[in-house]
Amino acid sequence: MSGLVLAALAIGPASARDRIFDISTFSEDTEDWRTLRLFTGQTITFYGLISPIVLNYDDGLVSRTYAPVGNSNKTSRLGFRWRIRSFGDWSPIARVEIGLSARPSKEVSLLEPGTNTWSIKDGDLRKLEIIVKHPKYGAFSFGQGSMATHGITEVDYSKTDSASKSNVGRIVASQILRNSDGTLASAEVGAFIDNFDGSNITGTYSDGSRKMRLRYDSPAYRGFALSVALGNEVLRDDAEAxxxxxxxxxxxxxxxxxxxxxxYSWQSDTRILSGSASVLHEPTGFNLTAAMGHERGGGNFVYLKAGVLRSQWKMGETALALDYYRGDNIYTGGSMAASYGLSFVQFFDRLNLQGYALVRSFDFKQPGASYENSLAVMTGLRWEF
Incomplete structure (x- = not known):
């Protein structure tokens, strides 16, 4: 074990290009319409992501298409970052970010198809924070934002996260399972599947581990970095520290x-240990990703993905990936969920646009119940600015 650690320390940290672990912001300062420069010299940078999809879900008996809906893998959002005047080497940044609820795919179902109206709900406040960074001492974050373990099971070099992530049930979380006798069950897809992404405990409508918190991120040392956070969910009545x-x-x-x-995340009587890893061979574009997680006294999951990146066309990279998920004892003792997915993403670099597609199968098992297999097919666009 010590030999592995010494070998890792001997290798230099990753270059800034395409870094996965970066708490800075969604968008850097630009010289175009996204950035306004105040008379005091500070800048306000606006950014956003729009990700509509067409989703078809077949529960084994009934197939229904929902269009358009929001991609719950990558929630549409708008935000801005205000670079406040620095003092010494300390650089403060204020950030506000909201999600746009245009009928999220995780909330639609055969019984609740939803409406095509854009709205902002209480739960859509993603970020309302101050980040103070120092090159030597790290970064301190105050306010509504990501906990330290947010995204810890979604480390992924495949560039297919718009279509497929380790929480494979998120895009169809509210879809109702179909019993083998043809009747609708009481259970939903999201109850069987979780990726234990930090403090994101099992839940149909969960969307990451953002809370009103105090967070610290250390500077990276030879590629290693430590993050800790203490917070509370203020957007729900049943909040726990x-x-x-x-x-x-x-x-x-x-x-x-x-x-x-x-x-590692702890909340009341709940303890979560989870993580992920990804490796990319840059000359060939071949990549492998794995994620695992366990809840004390609860369920566990494993996720595997193999992908390839190619630059076949001048317009941008093409990403293709095949993945597998298995979760046990997440819904009830003895329950099991398995899923296979095939995802495709085409980048259009000049437009900051992605086109993507996903085909995903689901298999659910539970003692005393028998369910039909189901299939989800998704196509969509993702535009970032």
């Missing part, structure tokens, strides 16, 4: 890029 910690590592090994993270 939560603390977590994460250790991440990212480095280049010649032609290979490696990123991995391990996190």
């Amino acid at each position: 939560n603390a977590d910690a994460a250790l991440t590592y990212e480095a280049d090994f010649g032609d290979y890029k490696l990123a991995t993270g391990l996190g």
